[in-house]
Each structure stands twice: as structure tokens, then as C-alpha cells.
Amino acid sequence: MRRFWLLFAQTVTIALALYFVYGALRPASRVQQLGSPAKPVPVVETASSSLAPGSYRDAAARAMPAVVNILTMQVPKRGAHPLARDPFFKRFFGDRDPGLDDDDLRNSLGSGVIVSHEGYILTNNHVVEGADEIEVVLTDGRKAPAKIVGLDPETDLAVIKIDLDKLPVIVLGQSELARVGDVVLAIGNPFGVGQTVTMGIISALGRNNLHINSFENFIQTDAAINFGNSGGALVDTRGNLIGINTAIYSQSGGSVGIGFAIPVSTAKTVMEAIIKDGHVVRGWIGVETQDITPELAQSFGLQRTSGAIIAGVVRNGPADKAGIVPGDILLAVDGKPVGDTTEMLNLIAQLPPGGKAKMTVLRKNREAALDVVVGKRPIPKELSK
Numbered sequence: 001m002r003r004f005w006l007l008f009a010q011t012v013t014i015a016l017a018l019y020f021v022y023g024a025l026r027p028a029s030r031v032q033q034l035g036s037p038a039k040p041v042p043v044v045e046t047a048s049s050s051l052a053p054g055s056y057r058d059a060a061a062r063a064m065p066a067v068v069n070i071l072t073m074q075v076p077k078r079g080a081h082p083l084a085r086d087p088f089f090k091r092f093f094g095d096r097d098p099g100l101d102d103d104d105l106r107n108s109l110g111s112g113v114i115v116s117h118e119g120y121i122l123t124n125n126h127v128v129e130g131a132d133e134i135e136v137v138l139t140d141g142r143k144a145p146a147k148i149v150g151l152d153p154e155t156d157l158a159v160i161k162i163d164l165d166k167l168p169v170i171v172l173g174q175s176e177l178a179r180v181g182d183v184v185l186a187i188g189n190p191f192g193v194g195q196t197v198t199m200g201i202i203s204a205l206g207r208n209n210l211h212i213n214s215f216e217n218f219i220q221t222d223a224a225i226n227f228g229n230s231g232g233a234l235v236d237t238r239g240n241l242i243g244i245n246t247a248i249y250s251q252s253g254g255s256v257g258i259g260f261a262i263p264v265s266t267a268k269t270v271m272e273a274i275i276k277d278g279h280v281v282r283g284w285i286g287v288e289t290q291d292i293t294p295e296l297a298q299s300f301g302l303q304r305t306s307g308a309i310i311a312g313v314v315r316n317g318p319a320d321k322a323g324i325v326p327g328d329i330l331l332a333v334d335g336k337p338v339g340d341t342t343e344m345l346n347l348i349a350q351l352p353p354g355g356k357a358k359m360t361v362l363r364k365n366r367e368a369a370l371d372v373v374v375g376k377r378p379i380p381k382e383l384s385k
Contacts, residue, residue: 056185060197062239065139065168067232069189070110070123070146070160072131111188111232112136112160113241114169119162120275122267123231124246125151128158136162139195150274154214154282156246157267158231159274170233173240175263178202178219186223186245186259188232198224200257207260208342212247215346218260219243225259234261243267283351284377285359286317287324289341307331307362308344322372324361331367332360349377 110127114120121136128134134146144162151158182202190196200223207218221234225245234243243261250256273280289308290296297305310328313320324330330338333347334357351357353376360369 056183056199056237059235059237059239060185060187063170063185063187063233063235063241064195064197066114066170067139067187067195068112068114068121069137069195070112070121070127070231071135071137072108072110072128073133073135074108074130075132109189109192109228110230111228111245113231113233113244114167115172115241115271117167117169119164119167120149120271121146121160121162122244122271123158123160124244125153125156125158127231128160129153134160136160138164138168150278150280152270152274152280154280155262155266155270156213157244157262157270157274159271170235171240172264172268173236173238173242175219175242175265178205178236178242178263180204183237184221184223184242185235185237186221186225186229186232186261187235188225188229188245190224190226190228192228200224203258210247210260212260215266215349216342217263217266217346218246219263221259221261222257223259224255224257226255227253229259279379281353282349282377283353283357283374285319285322285324285348285357285372285374286314287319287330288312289330289344291340292329302329306337306339308338308341310361318372318375319359322359322370324359324370324372325363327363329362330359331362332358334358348374353377 108127108131110123112121112123112127115122128148129151131148134148135143136146137143142164144164146160146162149159149161180202184200184202186198186200188196200221202219203222204220207220208216210216210218212218219234219242223234225232225248229245230247232245233241234245236242241264243263244267245259245261247260248255249258249260270280288311290311292302292305292307292309294305296302296309307329310319310324310326310330312326313324330344332338333344334351336347338344338347348357351374353374355374356371357374358369359372360367362368
């Protein structure tokens with residue numbers, strides 16, 4: 001009996017041991033098969049080839065090759081050095097004025113935009129004005145000398161030309177479709193660090209009365225624009241050119257988020273005129289004007305604040321011959337209302353010289369229509385030299 005009980009106890013002990021071993025091993029094996037976090041399977045993530053949300057890489061890639069770096073050189077005008085004609089000095093200096101050192105060769109940096117396969121480049125007048133030599137550097141590393149085709153200081157635009165093959169050309173957009181809040185990219189060469197793209201939005205449209213240029217209709221943006229960006233591209237999210245970066249408002253000299261670009265609609269008109277005639281031909285009637293302020297309206301007893309007061313008339317000019325006199329208020333040009341002097345200037349500039357235009361004026365509280373034979377706006381003095 002005792003032997004039987006010992007055999008029974010051993011059998012039960014072995015059975016219980018087997019049960020506990022099985023119970024312990026079976027759940028672990030099951031959990032491991034189901035991928036328990038106790039032994040996590042590492043997950044390797046791969047980068048997607050699709051465009052990242054909010055990225056403008058495609059727009060930048062389309063526009064960047066057509067934006068160039070412009071280097072200019074200007075030798076200060078000085079009188080000939082007394083030793084410049086001495087054969088001994090010519091042996092060492094050649095025809096160079098020994099009174100000039102390397103610091104006298106002024107280098108400046110700016111940007112430009114290739115707009116045609118023929119090598120025409122749009123930039124700012126202030127980038128190339130007065131330059132003795134101009135060199136253009138492309139993003140692919142090629143360099144070429146450039147010549148000035150024409151300048152337009154009144155819009156601060158210029159057209160230069162290079163002779164190279166297989167040039168990248170930017171696509172001209174429609175600045176008239178731009179709206180406040182649209183995302184834009186500014187491309188240029190700020191401070192000479194190399195081509196740089198900055199992003200912002202259109203902050204305002206139709207900015208004028210900034211007293212930067214004679215004709216102003218700026219796109220305002222908060223995309224960072226700095227020294228060296230002048231003449232560069234302002235593009236939309238498709239990489240199309242909508243403006244030429246030209247100026248910033250800053251008290252420190254750096255970007256504070258208030259930059260200005262000339263709309264491509266204006267730039268295209270100026271460029272075509274320069275390529276055709278070497279300069280821009282604009283209409284002119286020979287008047288000096290003044291905006292109607294609330295104070296002037298009250299002192300003259302006017303019931304309106306729109307229009308432009310004729311403050312002066314050029315003797316024997318188109319307006320004088322048509323009978324316009326100081327004190328008249330110009331209300332409309334060829335049926336288009338005049339809101340202020342800026343609008344008047346732009347409307348008259350668009351008129352073809354030699355043609356007739358109907359001017360509506362207010363004189364002693366009575367409206368009158370006068371026919372004016374439009375003259376040709378005089379070429380700025382800096383271009384007539």
C-alpha cells in the first residue's frame with residue numbers, strides 16, 4: 001500500500017509539473033505569434049516620392065534656372081594722372097591710370113530674369129545704371145558679358161542682353177490676376193551669398209505714392225527681399241513670373257517684411273518698348289497737378305475729393321493749346337475717371353503721342369470736354385546725355 005501511494009504521488013507531481021510548464025509556455029508562444037509589444041517588430045519607414053504638403057519645390061525648380069546673378073563694374077571718372085603718359089609707367093601699368101587702385105573698381109551685385117531665348121534679361125535700372133562692364137552668371141555656372149539694350153528710370157526697369165545658347169526662360173504670369181493673400185516666392189542673390197528662395201504672401205496691390213519711381217503700381221510682399229535681390233523674380237506657386245523685385249521699406253537696410261515688386265504687366269510693356277525703340281514712348285500733355293485733399297476741397301468749395309487739380313500748364317504745350325488752365329480739375333481721360341494724380345499720370349502715359357484724347361475738366365463747378373493732341377513725354381535727362 002505504501003508503495004502504491006508513493007507511485008501515485010510521483011505520478012501526480014509529474015502531471016502537475018507538465019501542466020504548469022504547458023500553461024506557461026503556450027500563452028508566451030501565442031502572444032509572440034500575435035506580435036505582442038513585449039517583443040515589438042521594428043517598422044522601417046521609407047520616404048514618399050510624392051510632393052510634401054505645403055512644398056513649393058516644383059515652382060522654385062521651374063523658375064530658379066532663369067534667375068541670374070548680375071555683377072557690374074564702374075570705374076570712377078577722374079582726370080588723367082600726370083604720369084599716365086610716361087612710357088616708363090606704361091611699361092608697368094599699361095593704359096591704366098596709375099592713380100586708380102583695385103578698390104576704385106566698384107563691383108555691385110544684383111539679379112535679373114531671363115525672359116527670352118534670344119538672351120533678353122529684365123532687371124532694375126538701378127542695378128546696371130552707369131556700369132562700365134556687366135557680367136551675368138547663370139545657375140549652371142556659365143558666365144557671359146552683357147550689353148544694355150535700354151533703360152527706363154521712370155519705372156526703374158532695364159533690359160540687358162547676353163549671347164548664349166540653350167538659355168532657360170521663365171514663364172510670364174498674369175499679375176492682374178494676383179490677389180492679396182496669394183503665396184509668392186522671391187528669387188535672387190541677396191548679399192552675394194548665392195541664389196536664394198524666400199516665401200511670403202502678397203500683402204497689398206497697387207501701391208503708389210512711395211516716391212520711388214515716376215510711375216508706381218507696386219505689388220507689396222512680405223517675402224524676404226534684401227540687397228542683391230533687386231531685379232530678381234517674384235513668382236507664383238506655379239513658378240510663373242508676376243513681378244520684378246525692386247525695393248524694400250527698411251530703417252536698418254535689411255528686410256522687415258515690406259518689399260515691393262513691379263508687376264510683370266508693366267515690365268512686359270516696358271521691355272517690348274525698349275526692344276523696339278531703345279526707350280519707352282509715353283504720352284504727355286504738359287501739366288503740373290496736385291491731389292485734391294479735404295482741406296483743398298473745403299477751401300475751394302468742392303463737393304468732391306476725386307480728380308487732379310491743374311496747378312500749372314506748360315506754355316505752348318498740348319494742354320495749353322487745348323485751353324486747359326490752372327485751377328481746372330481733371331476728372332477723366334478718354335472717358336476713364338481720374339481718382340488722383342497718380343492715376344492721371346498713368347492714363348496719360350498710355351496715350352499714343354500724336355493722337356487726340358478727350359479730357360473732361362471741372363471749371364467753376366461746370367464740366368467741360370476738351371480735345372487735346374497728345375505730345376511725347378520728354379526723355380529723362382539721364383537718357384538724353
